[in-house]
Amino acid sequence: MSDITHKLTVKDLKSDQEARWCPGCGDHAIMNAIQRALVELDVPKENFAFISGIGCSSRFPYYLDTYGFHGIHGRASAIATGVKIANPELSVWQITGDGDALAIGGNHFIHVIRRNVDINIILFNNQIYGLTKGQYSPTSYKGFVTKTSPYGTVEEPFHPGELVIGAQGKFFARTIDSNVKLSTEIYIQAGKHKGTSVVEVLQNCVIYNDKIYSYLTDKEEKGNRQLILHHNEPMIFGKDNDKGIILKDNKLKVVKIGEDGITEDDLLIHNAEEVNPGIHLMLANMRYPDYPVVLGIIRCVDAETYDYDVNHQMEEIRAKAEIKCVDDLLNSGNTWEL
C-alpha cells in the first residue's frame, strides 16, 4: 500500500549502480526526465516495474531503484505484458530501442499495442545499433552508410508512429532527449494513460550516430523545424510563431500567418483525443525539410485495456462459478462410483 507520509523524490529513485552510458549520451537526459515524471505520478515506489530488452537503452532498469527486469533481445513487450496481467496494480514501463522494439521485437511490439495492455513503452530511437558498435537499424534512412551497409542501405525505414497507429495504438507521443521539460510532461501523461502508451524519443548516439537530430536541435532553426503539439490548441510554430498547419486537398500544408489571407483561425486545432487516426497519422509522418517535425502527444484515446478486461472477466465468472476449488473440478462432469 502507498505510504503517504513520504512523497517520492528523484533521489529515492537512484539505484546503487552507476550509469555506464557513454558521456554525452542522450540516455542520461532521458533517465533524468523519467525520474522527474515518476515522482509526479502518485504511485508508490514499490509499484513501479521497469522492463527492458537488449541494447544500450535496455540497461536503464539497473540504474533506477524500482523493481526491474532486464530481459532478452526483443522480448520486453512480452515480459511486460506478463507482469501487468499478473498484477494490474503495478505501473509497468518498457524501455526499448529501435532495434529491440522494431527489428527483433517487432512482432511483440505490434501485438502489445493491438491488445492495449496498460504499459508505457519508451522507445529510444537513435537510428543505429550502438551496443554492437554501429550497424544500421530499422529506423535508419535509406542510403545510410554503416559497417554493415558500407555502400548505403537499400531499404526503407520504419517510422514508429506509423507502426503504432497501424497496430491500433491509442497513445503515441514524440519527444527529443535534450528537451527534458517537454519529455517530463509527456512521460507523466504516458504514465497516466490507461492502455499502451508509446513515446518515441529522438535520441542522440554520441559515438555511432552523432548529430543525427542536430537539424532539429539547432539553436537558430529549431523553432522553424519543430512543431510542439498541445491538445485543443492551434498547430502553430516558427521562430516568430508565424507558421502553422492547415488541411488542404486532404493533405497537411505549412502556411505562413498573414500570407494569402491566412489567419490563426484557419489553422488546424490539435485534437489528440480524436478516435479517427487520420490526422494523427499525417502528423506523425511529417518530416523535415518539407514539414516541421511534430513533438508532443499526437494521439491519446481512451479504450478498454487487456489487463483490466481479463481480470474483470475472471471476477465475473468467479462470482457465479459452480467450481470453486480443485476438488470441485475433479468431481465435475461425467463421474461414476464403483
Place this chain on the structure above:
Amino acid sequence: MNKKPEVVERDEMVIRFSGDSGDGMQLTGTLFSNTAALFGNYMSTFPDYPSEIRAPSGTVGGVSGFQVHVGHSEIKTPGDLADVLVSMNPAALKANLKWVKQGGVIILDIDNFDEKGIEKAGFDSNPIGKEFLDAFMVVEAPITNMTKEVLKDTDLDRKSILRTKNMFALGMVYWLFGKSLDYTENFFKEKFRKKPLVVEANKKVLKAGYYYAETVEALCPYNISRAEIEKGKYRNINGNTAVAWGVLAAAEKAGLSVYVGSYPITPATSILEEVALRRDLGAITFQAEDEIAGICTTIGASFAGKLGVTTTSGPGLALKSESIGLAVITELPIVIINVQRGGPSTGLPTKTEQADLWQVLYGRSGECPVVVMAASTPTNCFQYAFEAAKIALEHMTPVILMSDGFLANGTEPWRIPKMADYPDIKPPIVKEGIKDWEPYARDVERLARTWALPGTKGLEHRIGGLEKDFITGNVSHDPENHEKMIKIRDKKVENVVNFIPELEVEGGEDGNLLVVGWGGTYGHLITAVNELREEGRKVSLAHFNYIRPLPKNTGDVFRKFKKIVVCELNMGQFADYLRMKHQEFKYYQYNKIQGLPFTVIELKKNINKILEDK
C-alpha cells in the same frame, strides 16, 4: 423371436473404429470407451488421426482411427492388435488391416465398397471375398443404406442423415459386447440439447444398429465381466487434461494462481484450452503471438508472483530455448510442458515420439541446467504436473515436464483423488519488513533464492539476463563470480535429487535383464515385462519419471541385473544419457521411430532376443 446366441467370455478385447476423418470415429470410440468404463471395465484408448483436418475423403491418408482396449483385469495399453475392426470405407480397411488379429471380426460398411471407393483406397479390385480376408470374420453391413432407410421419414437433410451412420456402427458394437445404450443416449440429449430432431435421429440409428447386429446372426456376442477395481469415484481423463488440472492443483496448494502463456501447437494445445476454461479457479491464459511471447509473458507473470506455465511441443520448445535461459539465470519458477511429437521440424505433428530428450536436457546456450521430468501414463500426468510445479516453486527453478502425443490423447479411468491428500507447496516468497534481504541469497538445503514480488515495499531489486553477483544479484563480470554462479545453479538442480523418490523396480529386484524406459512407454513396457515373467523370464522394469536429476539409487538398481536394455521411441537418447551418467554399465537398446507407440508383441520378441544374446 431369435434364439439367443451363446455369449463368449473374454478377459480383454481390443476394438478399433476407423473411417474418414469426417466420419466421427473419435467420438464413436470415446462413447464406447466411456460406456465400458461406466460398466466397470478397465480401459485404455489410443486415437490415431491424420494431421489434415479433412484429408481427401476415401483416401488412406485421410483415415482416422480410435482404438480402445477393454478388460476384466487391469490393462495398461490400448492393445497391439484389434479383435474387432470397424471400417466405414475401403481406405479404412486398407489402412487398418495390418492391425487386426488373425481370426478377428471386421465390420465393413459395404455401401462404400463401390468402384470409386475401392479405387481411391488403392485396392486393385474389390477386396471383399478375397483370399487375404479369409483369416478374418468379415461382416458385410449395409450401414449407409440402413441409416438412410431408418431416417427416410425425418426432416433432416441428406448430409445430417449421413452424419449419423457412425452411430449405426456403434450400435452394432454395443450389441456385440452386450453394453447398454443409456450413456450414449444421454450424451445425445446433452450435446444436441437445442436440436431434438438430431437427438431422435441419432437414437434411432444407434438402436437400429444394435438390432441389426442381433438379427443378422453373423456375429457372436462377447462378454467382458466387470473388473475388480478399487472402490471409489472414477472419471475418464486424458493426459493433457490431467496436466492442466495438475498445475491448477499445485497453484491451489501453493496459495497462488496459474498463468499459462502459450501458442497453440499440436499435440499440446488442449492443455491451454483446458486451463482457459478455468477462470473460475482464478487461472489466466494468454494466447500469445508466438512461442517466444508465450514463455516470455510467463516469465513476466512469474516475476510478478503467478505460477507461470507455458505449454508446447518440440518445434515450439526450440523457439523458447533462449527464454528458458533467461528463466534459469533469473532463477524464476516456471513450468514448461513439452508434449512431444514426431520430428524434426514439422515432422509428424499428430504422432507420438520421444525424440526431444536431448533438446530438453541440452538445447540452450551456455551452462543452462533445468529439472527434467516425464509423465508415464495419461492419469499420472496429473501427479507429475503437480510435482513439476512443486519443484519449480520450492526450488526456484524452471522445470520441464515431458509428455507425448500418446499420453496427451490417450484416456484411462482415473480414481478421483482428494486434494487433502496432496502436500502443501511452500514457495519462498519474502514479505515486507525482512531485514538485510539480498535477491540472490539462498537457503542451505535447496540453494533456492527467495522470491520478492513487485509491489512489496522495500524489496525493490533488478534481475535480468546478465550474469548476477552471487549475493546481490547486481550485474557482475567478475570471472570467479561467473564460475561460482554456474556451479551453484547446477548444484541447485542436482540437489533436487534429495527431494524425489527413489527409482522403483517392478518385477524381481535382480535378474537376467532389466528393461529401462522413461515417459509414455510405461504401459507397453510393463505389460511386456509382466507377460515375460509369466513365461518364466527373469526380467524386470525400471521406468524413469525423473530424468534430471536421475534418482539416487539408479546405479544400485542397474547393478543387480546381468543385462540392461533401454527401450525408447527415438534413436537412443536416454541410453546415451545413461552411458554418460552411469558409464559402468553396458546398455542394449531397442528403439522405434515410426510415430507409433511400441507394441507388446515386438517388445517381447526383442527382449527375448537380447536375453538370448551371448
